[in-house]
Amino acid sequence: MAAGAPRIFVSHLSGVAVFDPTGDQVGRVRDLVVMLRVGRRSPRLLGLVVELTTRRRVFLPMTRVTGIESGQVITTGVLNVRRFEQRPTERLVFGDLLDRRVRLVETDEEVTVLDLSVQQLPARRDWEVDRVFVRRGKGGAFRRSKGETTLVEWSAVTGFSLEEQAQGAESLLATFEQLRPADLANVLHHLSAKRRAEVAAALDDDRLADVLEELPEDDQIEILGKLQEERAADVLEAMDPDDAADLLAELPEEEKERLLSLMQPADAADMRRLMAYEEKTAGGLMTTEPIVLRPDATVADALARIRNPDLSPSLAAQVYVCRPPDETPTGKYLGTVHFQRLLRDPPYTLVSSLLDDDLQPLTPDAALPVVAGFFATYDMVAAPVVDEAGSLLGAVTVDDVLDHMLPDDWRETEFHLDDEGGAHGT
Structure with missing residues (x-):
């Protein structure tokens, strides 16, 4: 970008795709790295923290950024895949600077940082933070406040170099509000313990x-x-x-x-x-809140329960038909009705006429290998757990089986999708 390049607000860079010169996506922006300078000089923007498709976070220097436009970042294609580690002299914009309480130099008024803007210097490849978007009074991006918002020069505020004792998290959360829980968890994991606690408190x-x-x-x-x-x-x-x-x-x-x-x-x-129950048994793996219906419930009743957006896909894949009581441990377990079967029958059909009762349910003491074998043999995504008296105790889902079969540090393991959509660990 040349002289006169437009000002870019950092909130607009959160999650933006990063592409190499051939148009292949290499990752997404997760943070910006700046270096504070003495006095009131604007901080240098050193580079971007990019999360690769492998979930590894790497550092992309701004000298290797050839363009930021139309919601995307273009690189030279040369990317060091060494894992990013923050240095003592560096600050993360999302992790360290947003939501800070700073002061206006002219009035000594305390304000909250909602956003920052960056701009490329004329005729150079250097970038720096040039403006600060702040709110007067208390409150972050999601908190209603009568405080006025205003955009000021970096030199017009002071307090970024001080350790923040009670930094908010509203503006940081605003940049990540569309993330899936697993991706937001990955963001939290890479924050400092102090910042992680602040974000958790704000959720x-x-x-x-x-x-x-x-x-x-x-x-x-x-x-x-x-x-x-x-x-x-x-x-x-x-x-x-x-x-x-x-x-x-x-x-x-x-x-x-x-x-x-x-x-x-x-x-x-x-x-x-x-x-x-022992941790790696069906009883230890199960959830106690599967969808339970009585025999006189209809297909319409079952579909209404499955539509609950709070249910995971695996729990919504089937319903369990039992005698009263409906809460686990239930009355006698009668069988399972799979979601696909519900779609094939009229809404008024009784679920008791659609039971899959051929498969033996899991017992609560079934060991993890037995549970995994059950899922693999019968192509199931969830399975009922029933005690000796015939009561439904809960259901095991395939995601819980995988959680306990993978290594303890599997969430730290990098993975990527190949051209055919297959996942591989690295």
Whole structure:
């Protein structure tokens, strides 16, 4: 970009695709790296943190960026794939600078940083931060406030070099609000422990629960330990029961019991029941909240339950027909009705007439290899777990089987898709 290049706001770069000169996508922008300078000089924009299709995060120097236009970044094609590591003199724009409380030099008024803009210097390949978009008064990007927003020169504010003790997270979350939970979990994992806690505190309970389920165990424990106990209990209740039970099982006994005592009695009972099973058995893997219907329910009833957007695809793949009571442990388990079968029959058809009752359900003590073999043999994505009395205890889903069969550090393992869509580890 030459002299007179347009100003680019960093919020518009979040998640932008990065392409090589041939038009092949190499990754997406996840952050910007700047170096603060003494006095009121504008920071240099050193480069971009790019997440490759392998999920590895690498550093792309701005000297190798040939263009930023139409929602994309074009590179020279030369990319060092060494994993990015932040140096002490560097600051991450999304991770360290957004949502900071700084002061206007002229009035000494405290303001919140909502965004920054960058611009290429005339006749050079250097870039720098030139403006700061701030809000007067308290509040971030999603918080309603009467504070006025304004765009000021970098030199008009002070306070970026100070360690922020209570940095907000609203503007950072705004840049990542469209990410899937697994991708947002990856963002959190790469933040500092301090920033990770701030972002977790800003997420609502359901969103945080979804993200926690995708994080490595150490991150889960760290984040949960920094929440107020009442909120930690609420987040655990919002998690899938099997994931929440796995997390609780890793906590010290005293802390675990304290959190259980703060949960709703029914949820706490589910947690205790799940923790009573060995971890790598059907009982330890199952969720206690599958779709349960009575024999007199219709196809229309089943489809209405499956439409619930909060259900995972694997749980929505089938319904389980049982005698009352409907909550697990249920009355006598009668059989399973698969989603495809529901689509082939009239809405008024009773689910009891569509049962797949040929397959033997899993027992709660079935070991992980037995469970995996069941899924592989019968091409299932979910399977019922039934006790000796014939009551449905829950359902195991294929994603939970994979979670426990992969290495403990699988979330750190890089993967990529080949030209035919196959995934490979590296």
